[in-house]
Amino acid sequence: MGRRRRQVREEASAWAAAGTRTLPDAIAALSRSLPAGPSPEIFRRAKFDRPEAAPELWRLLFRVLSPLLADRAAASPGLGAQACWVKAVLCYHGYPRSALAQLPEDGSQGSRELLLALSWLLARGPLLEWLLAQTCVQLGDQVPTFEYEVLAIPRLAAPQMDAEGPVDIRHLQWLMGKLHFRWQNLISIQQEQCALLSKGSAVLSRGCFFLPAAIGDRSVPSRACHFADGMEGPAALCHTPQIHTYTFGCHSDQNLGHLSVTETETLRDPEGSQQLLQVLEQENARLEAALEWRRYELVFWQWMDTVLGACPPEDPSVPSFQPRIPEHGRGKLELVARELQALKEELQVLQKLLHEEVLSRRQAWETRVGALGHGPEWSTSRQDLQQAVEQELLALQQSWKQDRYPSLPRRRHRLVKIEAGAAGAQGLPVAEVIRGLKSQEASLEVVLCQLQGQCRQELARLVGTMPGLIWILPPGR
Amino acid sequence: MAVMLPADCARRLVSELQGALDVCAERQRQLEQSLRVSRRLLQAWEPAGTTAVEPPPGSETKKEDPSPACTSNPQDLKEMELLTQALEKAIRVRKGISKSGERGRTPSLKSGSIAISSGTTASALPQSSSRAAHYSSRTRPMKGIHQTTVPTKGHAEHRLPLVRNRSHVGLGAQATRLELNHGKKMTLSPAHHTAETFTLKEKGTLLKLPLAFRKAASRNSCLWTQLNSTQTNDSTDATSAAKTQFLQKMQISSSTSSSKFSAVEIEMETQRLQKACALLRRRMQEELSAAPVDWMQEYQCLLILEGLQTMAQQYLHKVQELCTALTEQLPGSNLMGRPLQASLPSGGHVCTSWGPQLLLYSSTQQLKTLGTLRLRVAMLEQQIHLEKVLMAELLPIVSTQEPQGQPWLALCRAAHSLLCEGGERFLTVLREDPAD
Structure with missing residues (x-):
């Protein structure tokens, strides 16, 4: 009892020590702006490393580190798996304290370490903004993107082992073929669908035409029935413009003009609209909290200073042991090591080539210029040239640091239909994105070809050791 | 001819391929879902x-x-x-x-x-x-x-x-x-x-x-705008100073030496260097194949090549640096395949805007192209990832096995198909009869 009272007093004084009454406000704002943020009380207990605060903080960190996973996964992994994941991800991102890695993986301890980890994430970048952007309500129409993250969770929870023991390489080939087929299917469906669009619009204009339900009956293969009514197929993007055209001028926001599919759907389905409204209001509340947090943030950092001060410094003599990594023994970094090695070799080759070229050209140039002699205008144009080249090289060096063209924004975007040639609209023209994607496509093709070429060389080297065999390459490349 | 892959290698490869298949299936599901909605609306x-x-x-x-x-x-x-x-x-x-x-x-x-x-x-x-x-x-x-x-x-x-x-x-x-x-x-x-x-x-x-x-939506966009607007209040500087100080203190209190690169940084830098190297190579080829018509162009060409040479040197230096950092990293942080992209906001990361960006299009054709290209790029990215994984797993197996006998030949053939032909084509192996 006495201990508890002391604790409370301590806490109260600690909060008061932070200076003003705004510390609880700051923490409350932080909590409200986080996805499923814990109560401010949890933060308070975490300062004293109370074990009861730990599970919630592990869960919070898991959500923070993989917002998309946590939102969409049907079955969230157990606390142990979450803790394991959190450790691995933080380590991967260079989290400095090894105390975290040493925490037990049942998620029962370490609330103070977890508070420090959360603060570390908050301190090093705009975490709240990023989180909000990751999980924001999407009212507009998007170009579908691939989210690898979404699929990682089931395997995180229970590593999927289709194959125990050795596997015939033909199984891999079969999987590869299946994958190839899936892709072809996706692409061709999209293309066919787009081709059918003009026919489809005839049906659409008689939109109230009542098709017998049999057409959509399950017994009919779905692809066949898609084409029977001339407008099915998974390429919703192709329907989007129609909806945009038909609702032109409906949006209260002048910049947007028309309704999106989601917005139109809310009108058709008022129940869904209520849900969407609710989610939107929740997001608004989180946004407001994030803005409030910015006002009070400073107090929080002052308080965190005292939290950090309460931690015993880590003993450097204790060997830091790394977190156990779920899955993938041969990790990403080993791939990176290979890539670096390949890069090194390539650069060495390039450098050698450049060195030789420059040497011979420089010599040739010197002799020629020596023979011509130099006038005064020569030196000015030479300076101009040097400057121009410098600029160009600088631009080249900069260009890889940022994308040459705006590629498809990873962040939230909204497709807006404009009249062809209309000027003054705010936003990124799709034509530019297409250019970006084309150049991305081209460079990816080059990379893939290079990798395949490397493999060809490597295999040729390996089989070259074996006499008496003739290798006939398949035709077509 | 059955060629069995060792269990751990097989497990990794099967799980990668399965993951790729899942991504495709998920993609199809998403498309179908959104199509259903649009279609119903029409x-x-x-x-x-x-x-x-x-x-x-x-x-x-x-x-x-x-x-x-x-x-x-x-x-x-x-x-x-x-x-x-x-x-x-x-x-x-x-x-x-x-x-x-x-x-x-x-x-x-x-x-x-x-x-x-x-x-x-x-x-x-x-x-x-x-x-x-x-x-x-x-x-x-x-x-x-x-x-x-x-x-x-x-x-x-x-x-x-x-x-x-x-x-x-x-x-x-x-x-x-x-x-x-x-x-x-x-x-x-x-x-x-x-x-x-x-x-x-x-x-x-x-x-x-x-x-x-409408009210909620306009409030929403208003809030996003506020969030994007750079902070102008006086506390901004003090706050960022406090954060920096916190990070420094944390680094000091930790037992690990402040290694220069974290795993994610190494990965990102490597990617960027790859891009840089590709650009450099392309520029060099352009320059080498150009036929200068006058002395001005010839001189310019020379200057550019010299500049590229310096750049190659710098990149090489950077690669060395990353290699060193990687060897410090490797024992512990063998982390994950794809999950968690290097997307967490990090220090020095200046994000311009968080709200929705408007993408303007004027024709259906544009959207078609956009959709198809997006698919194509996603497919290539996946293929490249798989290629790398397959290289890392299969090449060592091929090179360590005793190069003789039917199984080895079958392995080579399968590896060639998977690695060099995207699994689509096979090479033919003819054995020369020593008696001939």
């Missing part, structure tokens, strides 16, 4: 808002709601028509009764219609009648506005969602028409049914989002 709208649950005819949603499929064959349709007529008659009779009755008749009328329905063959229920029963019970708690102008007769009850809808949709003309419908349309045949619907094409421009929704 079809006739049920003014009563009943389409929320009722799948549009002929759509895939049939899978989820098999009941309407019962009325699918011509025989059923015919029966449905007959039944509809019977129901119409029943309603006329009931209308006669209710004329003398008080207003509170409606519930009993409704339940009456249910009674009729359940009394007849359940499978052949006319869609709208079953829906009427369904909806009147379902949507009752939600009805906001009671339309007093419509006489409470027959199936007026099930039109209530429409009234609610009108307030949402805000279609003046539409509402009038629908009110008229109330007065007249007591029948339930599909033919009449169609007369009450409208399409987005006809009425789309009259749609208006509900006020509450």
Whole structure:
């Protein structure tokens, strides 16, 4: 009892020590702006490393580190798996304290370490903004993107082992073929669908035409029935413009003009609209909290200073042991090591080539210029040239640091239909994105070809050791 | 010829490929889902808002709601028509009764219609009648506005969602028409049914989002704008100083040496260097293949090549640095395949904007191209990832196995196909008979 009272007093004084009454406000704002943020009380207990605060903080960190996973996964992994994941991800991102890695993986301890980890994430970048952007309500129409993250969770929870023991390489080939087929299917469906669009619009204009339900009956293969009514197929993007055209001028926001599919759907389905409204209001509340947090943030950092001060410094003599990594023994970094090695070799080759070229050209140039002699205008144009080249090289060096063209924004975007040639609209023209994607496509093709070429060389080297065999390459490349 | 891969290698490869397949499946699911929505929107709208649950005819949603499929064959349709007529008659009779009755008749009328329905063959229920029963019970708690102008007769009850809808949709003309419908349309045949619907094409421009929704949405975009606006208050500098100080203190208190690169940084830098190297190579090839026409161009070419040489040197230096950092990293942080992209915001990361960005398009063709290219790029990214994984797993196996015998040949052939031909083609191996 006495201990508890002391604790409370301590806490109260600690909060008061932070200076003003705004510390609880700051923490409350932080909590409200986080996805499923814990109560401010949890933060308070975490300062004293109370074990009861730990599970919630592990869960919070898991959500923070993989917002998309946590939102969409049907079955969230157990606390142990979450803790394991959190450790691995933080380590991967260079989290400095090894105390975290040493925490037990049942998620029962370490609330103070977890508070420090959360603060570390908050301190090093705009975490709240990023989180909000990751999980924001999407009212507009998007170009579908691939989210690898979404699929990682089931395997995180229970590593999927289709194959125990050795596997015939033909199984891999079969999987590869299946994958190839899936892709072809996706692409061709999209293309066919787009081709059918003009026919489809005839049906659409008689939109109230009542098709017998049999057409959509399950017994009919779905692809066949898609084409029977001339407008099915998974390429919703192709329907989007129609909806945009038909609702032109409906949006209260002048910049947007028309309704999106989601917005139109809310009108058709008022129940869904209520849900969407609710989610939107929740997001608004989180946004407001994030803005409030910015006002009070400073107090929080002052308080965190005292939290950090309460931690015993880590003993450097204790060997830091790394977190156990779920899955993938041969990790990403080993791939990176290979890539670096390949890069090194390539650069060495390039450098050698450049060195030789420059040497011979420089010599040739010197002799020629020596023979011509130099006038005064020569030196000015030479300076101009040097400057121009410098600029160009600088631009080249900069260009890889940022994308040459705006590629498809990873962040939230909204497709807006404009009249062809209309000027003054705010936003990124799709034509530019297409250019970006084309150049991305081209460079990816080059990379893939290079990798395949490397493999060809490597295999040729390996089989070259074996006499008496003739290798006939398949035709077509 | 069976070539067995060792268990751990097989497990990794199978899980990678399975993951890739899952991504594709998920992608298809997403596309189909959003297509269903768009497609439903482009079809006739049920003014009563009943389409929320009722799948549009002929759509895939049939899978989820098999009941309407019962009325699918011509025989059923015919029966449905007959039944509809019977129901119409029943309603006329009931209308006669209710004329003398008080207003509170409606519930009993409704339940009456249910009674009729359940009394007849359940499978052949006319869609709208079953829906009427369904909806009147379902949507009752939600009805906001009671339309007093419509006489409470027959199936007026099930039109209530429409009234609610009108307030949402805000279609003046539409509402009038629908009110008229109330007065007249007591029948339930599909033919009449169609007369009450409208399409987005006809009425789309009259749609208006509900006020509450508009308010929330505009508040939302306003908040995003605020979030994006750079902080201008005085505390900004103090806050960022406090954060920096916190990070420094944390680094000092930790036992690990502040290694220069974290795993994620190494990865990102490597990617960037790859890009840089590709650009450098392309520029060099351009320069080498150019034929200068005058001395100016020749000189320029020389200068550029010299510049590229310096750049190559710098990149090489950077690669060395990363290699060193990687060896410090490797023992512990063998982390994961794809999950968690290097997307967490990090120090020095200056994000310009978080809110939605508008993407402007003017033609359907543009969207088609965009969609196809996006697919293509995603596919290539996946292929490259798989290629790297396969290289890392298969090449060592090929090189460590004793190069002889059938299994080895089969392995080489399979590896060649997977690694060099994307699994699509095979090479042929001929064995020269030593006797020849």
